[in-house]
Amino acid sequence: xxxxxxxxxxxxxxxYVDVLRGIAVILVILHHHAAGGIIxxxxxxxxDLFFVLSGFLVSxxxxxxxxxxxxxxxxxxxxxRGFKIYPSFYALIIVSALLMxxxxxxxxxxxxxxxxxxxxxxxxxLWSHTWSLAVEExxxxxxxxxxxxxxxxxxxxxxxxxxxxxxxxxxFFLALRIYTYQTIPYHVTTHFIPSHLxxxxxxxxxxxxxxxxxxxxSFKALFGRNSIVLIACMALFLAPVLFFRFGSTVMGTxxxxxxxxxxxxxxxxxxxxxxxxxxSGIQRYIISPLAWVGGISYNTYLWHLLVLLVVEKVMxxxxxxxxxxxxxxxxxxxxxxxxxxxxFIEIPFLRMREKWYPKQSRSVK
Numbered sequence: 001x002x003x004x005x006x007x008x009x010x011x012x013x014x015x016y017v018d019v020l021r022g023i024a025v026i027l028v029i030l031h032h033h034a035a036g037g038i039i040x041x042x043x044x045x046x047x048d049l050f051f052v053l054s055g056f057l058v059s060x061x062x063x064x065x066x067x068x069x070x071x072x073x074x075x076x077x078x079x080x081r082g083f084k085i086y087p088s089f090y091a092l093i094i095v096s097a098l099l100m101x102x103x104x105x106x107x108x109x110x111x112x113x114x115x116x117x118x119x120x121x122x123x124x125x126l127w128s129h130t131w132s133l134a135v136e137e138x139x140x141x142x143x144x145x146x147x148x149x150x151x152x153x154x155x156x157x158x159x160x161x162x163x164x165x166x167x168x169x170x171x172f173f174l175a176l177r178i179y180t181y182q183t184i185p186y187h188v189t190t191h192f193i194p195s196h197l198x199x200x201x202x203x204x205x206x207x208x209x210x211x212x213x214x215x216x217x218s219f220k221a222l223f224g225r226n227s228i229v230l231i232a233c234m235a236l237f238l239a240p241v242l243f244f245r246f247g248s249t250v251m252g253t254x255x256x257x258x259x260x261x262x263x264x265x266x267x268x269x270x271x272x273x274x275x276x277x278x279x280s281g282i283q284r285y286i287i288s289p290l291a292w293v294g295g296i297s298y299n300t301y302l303w304h305l306l307v308l309l310v311v312e313k314v315m316x317x318x319x320x321x322x323x324x325x326x327x328x329x330x331x332x333x334x335x336x337x338x339x340x341x342x343x344f345i346e347i348p349f350l351r352m353r354e355k356w357y358p359k360q361s362r363s364v365k
Contacts (some may be wrong), residue, residue, distance in 0.1 A: 016270035017053065018294030019287060024049040025297040028129070029304055029331050034322040045241065045259055047132050048201050050301070052263035054136055055205020056212075056271075062147050063213045069360050072151050074144040076357060081140065083353035088299050088345050089133065090116075096126050096306060103313075121193040127305050131193040138195040139202045159214065166207050170257070173200040177253045186247050201260035208264050212271060223268035230265050237262040293335060299346060300338030307333040 024046040030036035031043025058081070066072050093115055100106060107126055114123040118138070121131035146165070150158045177197050184190055191197070212219045223230070240255035248255075276283040293300065308330050315326040 015275050015287065015291045016273050017267065018291040020049060020266060020270050021053055021294030021297040022290035024053070025293060025300050028301060029334055032305065032308060033327045033330055035324050035327040042241065048259040049263045049266065050132065051201035052205040052260055052267055055202035056209045056267050058140060059143065059206040060209045060213065063209060065360065066151060072147050073360060074148050078144060080353055080357050083349050087349040088302055088341050091341065091345055092302055092306065093126065099306065121195060129305055135195045135198050136202065139199045143206065162210065166203055169203055170200050173197065174253060174257055177256065181249045181252055191252055200257065204260045204264045205267065208268055220272055223272040230269060234262040234265050296335065296338040296342045299341040300334050303337045303341060304334040307337050
């Protein structure tokens with residue numbers, strides 16, 4: 001018998017996923033400000049959480065299309081994704097160029113090219129945080145290719161093939177990180193941000209999404225219960241990150257693997273939990289605000305360093321640079337700009353996407 005959602009829960013089944021996105025972007029904001037404190041010191045973990053969430057959500061679109069149409073249109077998928085990612089991103093680049101002109105700070109042309117074509121994690125770009133978008137872009141190009149190949153295989157083989165291939169890739173990315181630490185002097189640009197060292201976080205989200213959609217009973221059995229055990233596992237996986245300094249061999253190898261495993265557990269729990277009633281105080285004053293931040297997290301993340309640049313130039317005139325007050329203005333400004341860009345750039349382009357490239361609803365075979 002089908003389970004009918006309660007009225008107060010309808011439409012909020014994924015709210016805790018938005019909560020995680022909200023937490024992730026808040027961690028990043030704290031990480032990029034001197035007043036972020038001990039939480040900000042580990043705020044870079046927000047990016048790894050974003051990677052797992054992105055892998056889970058975006059691959060879910062592929063799996064849903066396959067279940068809906070018995071096929072997968074890779075080019076159409078990339079076009080639809082482009083409507084989500086590119087308008088806000090290129091708006092940032094345009095505004096950045098104008099702002100740099102106003103303040104008299106000019107970047108080399110190659111930095112702009114690196115940003116425009118998403119290889120800013122292999123060559124200096126304009127901003128220090130957009131490398132994560134490059135990792136995602138590179139990963140999804142490979143994911144589309146892998147999806148097209150796997151879906152051409154017989155059903156009995158394709159899912160086993162995906163699991164075996166993923167397991168080999170997890171070991172491959174870890175081995176690459178270990179090799180890099182053993183052979184190259186540490187620098188964040190060579191050890192932390194290259195795509196070939198970070199894609200396992202997104203791949204973890206993909207596997208989690210496949211499990212959620214194609215083995216829902218076992219997924220719910222694990223993540224819908226066992227909260228204490230799962231939280232303990234998260235703590236265990238995060239131990240290398242918490243006890244070894246950023247940039248150390250342990251943190252940068254098995255530590256990054258542990259970070260995405262902890263993130264995968266968090267996402268699994270978020271998907272499996274039933275939202276609280278809207279009348280609940282926790283729901284009203286904690287969950288809903290975090291979910292709102294999660295809903296604008298992409299544009300908040302995208303624009304937050306530009307906001308910080310402006311806020312710092314204002315606050316330093318009042319001798320408040322690096323203060324808690326500056327952090328508050330930085331966070332509030334990031335949320336404000338994120339919501340404005342979401343409202344006036346992202347949403348209109350998503351509407352155009354649904355008009356010009358709607359989801360396929362019939363079998364392509």
